[in-house]
Amino acid sequence: MKVVCPTCRRRGAWFEDRFGPFCSERCKLVDLGKWFNAEHVISEPLSADHFEDSELLDSIPEVDGESGEFGRPSS
Numbered sequence: 001m002k003v004v005c006p007t008c009r010r011r012g013a014w015f016e017d018r019f020g021p022f023c024s025e026r027c028k029l030v031d032l033g034k035w036f037n038a039e040h041v042i043s044e045p046l047s048a049d050h051f052e053d054s055e056l057l058d059s060i061p062e063v064d065g066e067s068g069e070f071g072r073p074s075s
């Protein structure tokens, strides 16, 4: 029975292999890595709540160029 490797799309009798539907251990690890990355993406928006009530938002307008200390030659 031939199947398609989910990672590299190669066709072969991978299913009976010990790496499952993947053609090799490498492809299996790559697929696991995708899942780990997806978990990171999901957990990241949680930190957005932190910004809402922190002082970081108040400090942002200071960088708006009023002081002009950064890289602007005053002549």
Ligand SMILES: [Zn+2]
Pocket: 005, 006, 007, 008, 009, 010, 022, 023, 024, 027
């Ligand atoms: Zn593969």
